[in-house]
Amino acid sequence: MNANLRALFYAADIAPLALQLYVFGSSEPPAIDVIDFPDEAGGTQLREFALPYLPGMDEIALTSAELAFRVGDLTVDVTDYSTVRGPGGEGVILNLPAHARLRQVEMSFATPPATTVPPPVLRTVVRPLQGGQPGPPILSSPPLGPATKMFGSPLEGMSVDPLGGSRYLLRLPDLPGTTWLFQRAKGDDATSLEPLSVVPTITRVAIAAAPRNLAITLEGTPPTPLWSNPDVLLPGSGIQTVSFLPIAQRRLSDTLPAVPPGTLTLPLRLDFTTESSARLEVTARRLSGEYLVRPFGPDPLKLRLAARPVPVVFDAPAARRPSTVRATITAKLLGRALNGGSEPAVYTLPGRGLRATLDRMLAARLPIAARRGEAASAPVPLASLALRLDTPEASEIVLELRSDAAGQPGGIIGTPVVRQTPAGYTDWLEFEHADTLLLPAGLPIWATIRLTKGAALWHAADPSSADTPGTPRVSTDRGTSWLAADSPLEQLRPLLVQAFHREDRPYRPPRIVLHSGTAPVSGDLLQGAVAEGNTQFRLVEASLPAAVLDRLANAAPVSGRPRAETSILLYSDTVLDLVLSDVVLSYAPVPA
Numbered sequence: 001m002n003a004n005l006r007a008l009f010y011a012a013d014i015a016p017l018a019l020q021l022y023v024f025g026s027s028e029p030p031a032i033d034v035i036d037f038p039d040e041a042g043g044t045q046l047r048e049f050a051l052p053y054l055p056g057m058d059e060i061a062l063t064s065a066e067l068a069f070r071v072g073d074l075t076v077d078v079t080d081y082s083t084v085r086g087p088g089g090e091g092v093i094l095n096l097p098a099h100a101r102l103r104q105v106e107m108s109f110a111t112p113p114a115t116t117v118p119p120p121v122l123r124t125v126v127r128p129l130q131g132g133q134p135g136p137p138i139l140s141s142p143p144l145g146p147a148t149k150m151f152g153s154p155l156e157g158m159s160v161d162p163l164g165g166s167r168y169l170l171r172l173p174d175l176p177g178t179t180w181l182f183q184r185a186k187g188d189d190a191t192s193l194e195p196l197s198v199v200p201t202i203t204r205v206a207i208a209a210a211p212r213n214l215a216i217t218l219e220g221t222p223p224t225p226l227w228s229n230p231d232v233l234l235p236g237s238g239i240q241t242v243s244f245l246p247i248a249q250r251r252l253s254d255t256l257p258a259v260p261p262g263t264l265t266l267p268l269r270l271d272f273t274t275e276s277s278a279r280l281e282v283t284a285r286r287l288s289g290e291y292l293v294r295p296f297g298p299d300p301l302k303l304r305l306a307a308r309p310v311p312v313v314f315d316a317p318a319a320r321r322p323s324t325v326r327a328t329i330t331a332k333l334l335g336r337a338l339n340g341g342s343e344p345a346v347y348t349l350p351g352r353g354l355r356a357t358l359d360r361m362l363a364a365r366l367p368i369a370a371r372r373g374e375a376a377s378a379p380v381p382l383a384s385l386a387l388r389l390d391t392p393e394a395s396e397i398v399l400e401l402r403s404d405a406a407g408q409p410g411g412i413i414g415t416p417v418v419r420q421t422p423a424g425y426t427d428w429l430e431f432e433h434a435d436t437l438l439l440p441a442g443l444p445i446w447a448t449i450r451l452t453k454g455a456a457l458w459h460a461a462d463p464s465s466a467d468t469p470g471t472p473r474v475s476t477d478r479g480t481s482w483l484a485a486d487s488p489l490e491q492l493r494p495l496l497v498q499a500f501h502r503e504d505r506p507y508r509p510p511r512i513v514l515h516s517g518t519a520p521v522s523g524d525l526l527q528g529a530v531a532e533g534n535t536q537f538r539l540v541e542a543s544l545p546a547a548v549l550d551r552l553a554n555a556a557p558v559s560g561r562p563r564a565e566t567s568i569l570l571y572s573d574t575v576l577d578l579v580l581s582d583v584v585l586s587y588a589p590v591p592a
Helices: 016-023 245-258 546-553
Strands: 008-011 033-037 043-052 059-071 075-078 082-085 092-108 122-130 139-141 159-164 167-186 201-208 212-218 224-232 240-243 265-274 278-293 301-305 310-317 324-338 352-356 361-367 380-391 395-405 408-421 425-439 444-453 456-460 472-475 497-502 513-516 519-522 530-532 536-542 563-571 574-587
Touching: 008 016, 008 278, 033 043, 043 059, 043 278, 059 245, 059 265, 075 092, 139 167, 167 201, 212 245, 212 278, 224 240, 224 245, 245 265, 265 278, 301 310, 301 563, 310 574, 324 380, 352 361, 352 444, 361 497, 380 395, 380 444, 395 425, 408 425, 408 444, 408 472, 425 497, 444 456, 444 497, 513 546, 519 546, 546 563
Parallel strands: none
Antiparallel strands: 008 043, 033 278, 043 265, 059 240, 059 278, 075 201, 082 092, 092 167, 092 201, 122 139, 122 167, 159 167, 212 224, 212 265, 278 574, 301 574, 310 563, 324 497, 324 536, 324 574, 352 456, 361 444, 361 472, 380 425, 380 456, 380 497, 395 408, 395 444, 513 519, 513 563, 530 536
């Protein structure tokens, strides 16, 4: 839905039920909103210009904030007027305190008896006062003389309608000014027109309302003037446009964090003020934009991907599907990748494993495969090994790489690698070799650990096949001899270990897969990324697959919060540092 279609414009004192129906689209707004100022002294009318409020949002980003209005037609009776007898007792002078457009005058007058036969045609004439002196007549009823082919009837434009008795209603063509002389007269043309000694009594005056000193102000601290006209604004002025996007953006951004629960709208409060009676017709209301959510907070999210699923938790509005997702994804490759002889790490651990102590070494068998695109006999530059370990106490672990000797750990290859872990460590632990080891492809190696301090639990997995990497061995004589695990069941559970080989520059684009639960939802998050040098790739304006947006839409709120946490897993065979920056979910301002 177009966000502008849900721009709301309503009186500030609207009934709660009416507002609810309006917000949820059960009642349609009028095509033209009318704001009336019936008091002849004008006043202030308060309107709210709003978008539907969506709970759980971080920001609001407006693209337009604009009103268009015109002066509408409104007849208003006025009481602030005065009358005096005309010069020589001929007529009555009407005075208004300010410039206005005279539309109706009710008066009473008596008609003197005729003294000639046939009686003369009696007329009601209007004369403006100029410098305190009556000017020539400008209106007459009936008009003087008949209309011609090129000219209308002289002094036409006013009608005099009888109301009964001696009362009459004069209808005038919105006559501008402040002072007029109303007279009864006789005569058939301008040269013979003669006033009568009749003083009408004016009982009612109505004007065509027009705003004077009209101003539109945005409420707030401080109030912000948006539009003003220091004089009378006439209908002929046409459509007036009030644009105020920058201040509207600031005001709604300030308001959004403090909106209380249960609120229906996010409003801008507008004061329409005039010093005279008026009717305004709001012909256009444009308040459009979108709500924004930063699911990882304002700072970039930094992750290390290394052949094991890494959860990314979206903190986003519950049960609401984003309309768009924008993000910048940067991947800095660290020059190593999972060897084809190893398996991707499991996300959920079975909770089993073997314990290594000061006098108990452990080993796991691991095949080494040729790198992608290379001959099966090509040597493999080994970079590191990673083991899934728990250390309940502070520990020092020595990793030794050993050759395979008839299915058992053999001699040490290269220099052992030492790592220290704090008490309570539970994660994959990578042992990176300072010098690259060239190993023959197709032959297995053994990863062995011994403890010089503390103890370690090496996690095991359920075997996926008979040749699953990680076949365990145990040594209690510092690696002189090796035995199978303590029980037949443990002998079948491979220890979790991975080998990583070096990659050659320039690096190939990495492939990052998204998983929703256990099912992949994206073949490559970085598809279309552009290389920046030899080690980095960047994707600007990245999006997320529809399956991820569906997960966000189906997330249920927890503990009364308007937001929910949704976990998506990221995986890559390539070891890299991933940065998700400028991640923004956008939501159209449409109530659920």
